[in-house]
Amino acid sequence: MSDLMQPIKFKSIEVPNRFALAPMTRTSAESDGTPNALMADHYEGYAKGGFGLVITEGTYTDDKASQGYANQPGIINKVQVDGWKAIVDRVHAAGSKIIVQLMHAGAQFQANRFTEQPQGPSEVTPKGAPLGFYGNQTEWQTPNAMTEADIQAAVDGFAKSAANAKAAGFDGIEIHGANGYLLNQFLSTYFNCREDEYGGPLENRLRLVVEVVRAVREAVGENFTVGIRLSQGTVTDPDYQLPEGESGFRKIVEAVRDAGADFVHTTDGDVNRKHFIKGDQSLASVASSVTGIELILNGNIDETNCQDVANQFPGTLLAVGKKALANPDFVQRLKDGKEIADIDFAMLQPKATITNELAWRKQNAA
Numbered sequence: 542m543s544d545l546m547q548p549i550k551f552k553s554i555e556v557p558n559r560f561a562l563a564p565m566t567r568t569s570a571e572s573d574g575t576p577n578a579l580m581a582d583h584y585e586g587y588a589k590g591g592f593g594l595v596i597t598e599g600t601y602t603d604d605k606a607s608q609g610y611a612n613q614p615g616i617i618n619k620v621q622v623d624g625w626k627a628i629v630d631r632v633h634a635a636g637s638k639i640i641v642q643l644m645h646a647g648a649q650f651q652a653n654r655f656t657e658q659p660q661g662p663s664e665v666t667p668k669g670a671p672l673g674f675y676g677n678q679t680e681w682q683t684p685n686a687m688t689e690a691d692i693q694a695a696v697d698g699f700a701k702s703a704a705n706a707k708a709a710g711f712d713g714i715e716i717h718g719a720n721g722y723l724l725n726q727f728l729s730t731y732f733n734c735r736e737d738e739y740g741g742p743l744e745n746r747l748r749l750v751v752e753v754v755r756a757v758r759e760a761v762g763e764n765f766t767v768g769i770r771l772s773q774g775t776v777t778d779p780d781y782q783l784p785e786g787e788s789g790f791r792k793i794v795e796a797v798r799d800a801g802a803d804f805v806h807t808t809d810g811d812v813n814r815k816h817f818i819k820g821d822q823s824l825a826s827v828a829s830s831v832t833g834i835e836l837i838l839n840g841n842i843d844e845t846n847c848q849d850v851a852n853q854f855p856g857t858l859l860a861v862g863k864k865a866l867a868n869p870d871f872v873q874r875l876k877d878g879k880e881i882a883d884i885d886f887a888m889l890q891p892k893a894t895i896t897n898e899l900a901w902r903k904q905n906a907a
């Protein structure tokens with residue numbers, strides 16, 4: 542275990558060990574999107590539990606169509622920035638680093654306090670049903686196809702939010718380009734049916750992602766860590782595959798690197814899943830074959846495979862989701878050789894809030 546527990550330099554961030562908390566939406570902010578004391582306790586808990594890097598939940602980036610869930614936090618005004626500052630301070634005081642995930646929901650839109658009208662690349666709704674544990678909506682609303690002005694506003698929102706994140710004291714930012722949210726929708730041939738310069742071949746579908754990375758880099762300057770989370774699948778269509786396969790995914794990683802990203806965070810059902818239409822590698826192995834970019838890896842990483850994944854991908858951070866929810870002190874338990882529990886999804890019911898998690902913990906305390 543020693544290598545896993547050693548400090549690692551991740552671009553400008555000195556991370557105390559190789560473990561990151563995966564971003565997880567908790568819909569527990571105030572109704573105006575302000576991060577609160579409950580969230581500060583929550584994130585501090587993971588820092589105290591040994592996670593070297595905390596990645597926050599997806600946080601909305603503008604007062605237009607970026608918010609996707611009720612009680613989702615934002616980072617678009619002073620009150621929200623101050624709320625985040627308090628969380629950043631608590632995580633730092635516990636000895637860990639923290640980056641914020643910036644997210645535009647696009648068509649995966651269940652609640653937004655600024656508008657009732659979702660936006661997306663095209664008038665295409667996500668597959669399946671909205672996520673019950675983020676709210677009660679039963680059907681997806683059809684998004685408006687974004688105009689060039691809408692696209693520019695979304696880019697500006699990411700850039701301003703990135704500057705706000707720096708002002709809040711975060712150690713870096715992660716742009717959400719995965720799981721079927723806006724940037725992932727532009728990359729996807731299911732969501733993106735545009736016939737302009739943002740649709741069609743991969744070079745066009747990549748345009749918005751590249752514009753966002755560039756604008757964010759410009760907003761925060763050179764020495765602030767910026768990365769992007771990437772996946773093929775979405776929350777309601779986990780098996781979607783890029784038609785361009787492995788070589789297309791490599792192009793995306795190279796493009797975000799060239800636009801100014803320091804890291805890519807790959808996520809899949811399993812970190813070693815080989816799921817490209819063309820090719821026999823995992824997302825993680827394709828990304829690791831690209832030079833000049835750091836990596837965070839995610840997907841079913843737990844106590845049984847973390848050492849193997851770390852050995853297979855030296856110098857990377859390992860992001861843990863469900864096992865962290867089940868064991869906020871996952872890393873400390875690993876160090877101490879203590880038992881690690883599996884997740885009980887009842888802790889996220891009826892909604893995935895921190896309050897419901899705490900009630901579940903109280904009920905299930907030994």
Ligand SMILES: Cc1cc2nc3c(=O)[nH]c(=O)nc-3n(C[C@H](O)[C@H](O)[C@H](O)COP(=O)(O)O)c2cc1C
Pocket residue numbers: 563564565566567597598599642717719720770808809810839840841842860861862863864889893
């Ligand atoms: C309750 C919950 C909320 C999540 N919210 C987000 C999110 O805000 N942003 C994101 O990129 N992924 C989100 N995810 C996905 C996780 O970051 C992670 O990719 C997924 O749980 C798979 O990793 P695991 O096998 O370690 O759990 C969420 C997952 C769960 C269970």
